[in-house]
Amino acid sequence: MGFDRRLGKGRLLAAWLVCHRELRGLLFSPGTYLVVLLAGLAAHLFLNTLAQSIADSGLAVLSGAFNLPIYSVLFVTGLFLALASVTSISREREQGTLEVLFYGPVDVAAYIGGKLVSFGLAYLGLLALYLVCYALFAGTTGFAFAMPTWAVIGLSIPVVMHVVALGTFVSTATRRVRASLAWFLLILLMLLALQFSPDLLELAPVSNRFYPPLRLARIVLERINLAFTWVSPFALLIKGTEAVRRADALLYVYTTAISSCSVLVLAAGSMYLMWKGGVRS
Amino acid sequence: MLHSRTFLLCLAVWLLLWSVPAVVVAQDPERRTELVYGVNAYIGGRYEGDFYPRSVDTIYLVADAISVVSPRYTEVYYWPITNREVADWARLNEPVEGVLEIRRRGRLVAGLEATDYVVQYPEGLDLSPAVVYLGEEAHRQWNHFDESRREFRDRVSAYYNDLVTYRQDLDDRIEAGTLEGEPDPPPREPEPFLYSSTEVNRGFPVELPAGSYTVQVRTADGEVQPGSRRRLKVFEPLSAGVAMWAIPHDRYTFPEKSDDEGEVLYLRRGTLAYLQPHAQEEYRDIHLTRLMDPQDTSGRPDLYQWLQTDEIQDGVLVVTQGTRVVDRIERRSYAVRQITGAALGYEIHDQATTDLERLRERRPDFQGYPVDTRALPTSFRVHLEDADGQLVPGSRRRVRVVRPDSEPWLAIVPYVPVVLALVFTGSRRRRFVRLPRDQE
Structure with missing residues (x-):
């Protein structure tokens, strides 16, 4: 069940079958279409509002007209795929599918690899669909796809895969769908809290009696956040966006590389956990 | 009956008067005497004055420019409405005597003596870069400012006297029926007085290269003044660029600002906009935020901010489409005239071509490069070229003319x-x- 050397080239086939199966599942999932619908509606709403505002004021300065719809869509799509990855493995384990699957010529590397590739391909497919939709809007309104928008789209691929890999990791570490979802949402909330709580603590009045401990808490949270920069997709996304804004190619490459490495580490961790934990619920 | 009613009325009035002091509570916060640092910090061609209470342990200054720090004793209190510590300078404002020592990694870098200084804006507060004068020169420049101010006051006084005489003369001629043809033009209003200056103050002028230091005051008896030790962070701009301000013709007081080259300027078809290039410097968010407001701890070390400094006054705006130069636009001066009557509105006149003589001769309200979308393609780029015909780095922008509605x-x-x-x-x-x- 672990890393079966006898599989050889068969592992690629097995991974492709797992990937194909998962993609079919996503293709027939109503959630996928709901996400695409939301993306289209968001773009239409934002761009119409923007066009109206330019018509009223005569002028607007934007780093990208599509930035806001793209950010919202990337967030929703990333979350959808991550939740799909969280539920996918633990549900198959819970229903016994995983056990049956592993009687065949499938090992953990083929299974986890196939799953991650399927989510990556699904994201690229959805991204292509969004871009077609946005190109139609851009062609008829005159709004431009600025260079920073392309850079953010490029950055989103490893960041979304990072969240998906985190979901897969959580899913392999738990036994039940409910537990997987609960743990994943808890981790996401914790990472969000780490990212934004220092700013929230900032609102504490300077000279009230709680100020010194709150200030200390802010410093501690900032330090933890600094350490979590290496693992938090939110921190990496903010850092990458800042790199795009400042046209800092080195920071952009660094962020993309860290995100990609995190995907590999989490994938390896998922394989290890599945190998150690077994496939039974 | 009457007595009892009078008695009750008196009782009510007494109770009312008695209760008033109970409901009126003065907001008199608790004060404490502290050694604080008053700082006049140089930033982007001007000076920002603020104070560092004891709770703020790091002073932030820009590298290689004179900033003035002044350790003082004052009374500090917490003001909950603005969530800040406030200095009551009127009650106590006592300078700390001694030498300001600046150390880096324990080694003494500078021992500064207090000196008189004055900060001036010769062409106006937001119209020209600030100049700081130290020592005797500070007094000379202050006297010059004072003299100029007095001369301006005399000019204004003379103008009003001339105006009264002119009106009186005009009335007399109308009354006598001797007015023939166009009357003489009225006396000209003196140019506004924009020259600005602080009073002569005393402090320690600090000019250091970027780095981390500590500051403290050493008194005449060789001891370090208690409470005077602070950290000093001296920082420099990370990069320089050009901010492009776009002023729409129909709301010239609200320019849109474009900070970096990745941004796109979207214009409605038919819009006339004026572009104003401004020099700008990029700083870490935490450094700039703390320098502008020492008590604001919201600045982040991983974010960056642009700070706009002076308007760039030389050069030509080049409009290109691909590699083809579509237009070369010269910088022009504009005067704004309010529309007379009840309706709100204004007209923007190009001073070089307007028929109105008064608008031609007066100081321009703004200057800029006119970009008229009626005469340009729907997608183009602009950049600024300096006097040598070279591209000004950071001045390139993409411009798109958008349709007001989608299909x-x-x-x-x-x-x-x-x-x-x-x-x-x-x-x-x-x-x-x-x-x-x-x-x-």
Whole structure:
């Protein structure tokens, strides 16, 4: 069940079958279409509002007209795929599918690899669909796809895969769908809290009696956040966006590389956990 | 009966008067005497004055420019309404005597003596860079400012006297019926007095290269003044660029600002906009935020901010489409005239071509490069060229002329995936037809 050397080239086939199966599942999932619908509606709403505002004021300065719809869509799509990855493995384990699957010529590397590739391909497919939709809007309104928008789209691929890999990791570490979802949402909330709580603590009045401990808490949270920069997709996304804004190619490459490495580490961790934990619920 | 009513009325008045002091509570916060640092910090061609209470342990200054720090004793209190510590300079403002020592990694870098200084803006507060004068020169420049101010006051006084005489003379001639043809023009109003200066103050002028230091005051007896030790962070701009301000013709007081080259300027077809290039410097968010407001701890070390400094006054704006130069636009001066009458509005006149003499001769309200979308393609780029014909780095911008509305059929596009979903689901149902109940 672990890393079966006898599989050889068969592992690629097995991974492709797992990937194909998962993609079919996503293709027939109503959630996928709901996400695409939301993306289209968001773009239409934002761009119409923007066009109206330019018509009223005569002028607007934007780093990208599509930035806001793209950010919202990337967030929703990333979350959808991550939740799909969280539920996918633990549900198959819970229903016994995983056990049956592993009687065949499938090992953990083929299974986890196939799953991650399927989510990556699904994201690229959805991204292509969004871009077609946005190109139609851009062609008829005159709004431009600025260079920073392309850079953010490029950055989103490893960041979304990072969240998906985190979901897969959580899913392999738990036994039940409910537990997987609960743990994943808890981790996401914790990472969000780490990212934004220092700013929230900032609102504490300077000279009230709680100020010194709150200030200390802010410093501690900032330090933890600094350490979590290496693992938090939110921190990496903010850092990458800042790199795009400042046209800092080195920071952009660094962020993309860290995100990609995190995907590999989490994938390896998922394989290890599945190998150690077994496939039974 | 009457007595009892009078008695009750008196009692009510007494109770009312007695209760008033109880409901009126003065907001008199608790004060404490502290050694604080008053700082006049140089930033982007001007000076920002603020104070560092004891709770703020790091002073932030820009590298290689004179800033003035002044350790003082004052009374500090917390003001909950603005969530800040406030200095009561009127009650106590006592300079700390001694030498300001600046150390880096324990080694003494400078021992500064207090000196008189003055900060001046010769062409106006937001119109020219600040100049700081130290020592004797500070007094000379202050006297010069004072003299100029007095001369201006005399000019204004003379103008009003001339105006009264002119009106009186005009009235007399109208009354006597001797006015023939156009009357003489009225006396000219003196140019506004924009020269600005602080009073002569005393402090320690600090000019250091970027780095981390500590500051403290050493008194005449060789001891370090208690409470005077602070950290000093001296920082420099990370990069320089050009901010492009775009002023729409129909709301010239609200320019839109474009900080970096990745931004796109979207204009409505038919819009006339004026572009104003400004020099700018990039700083870490935490450094700039703390320098501007020492008590604001919201600045972040991983974010960056642009700070706009002076308007760039030389050069030509070049409009290009691909590699082709479409237009070269010169910088022009504009005067704004309010429309007379009840209706609100204004007119922007090009001072070089206007027929109105008064507008031609007066100081321009603003200057800029006119970009008229009626005469330009729908997609183009602009950049600033200096006097040598070289591209000014950071001045390139993309401009798009957008349609005010999108095609109505675009509203259908978001629903296409839902139709696809229904098609997929339908095809799947056809392939996996459920068996009738009796055969299950």
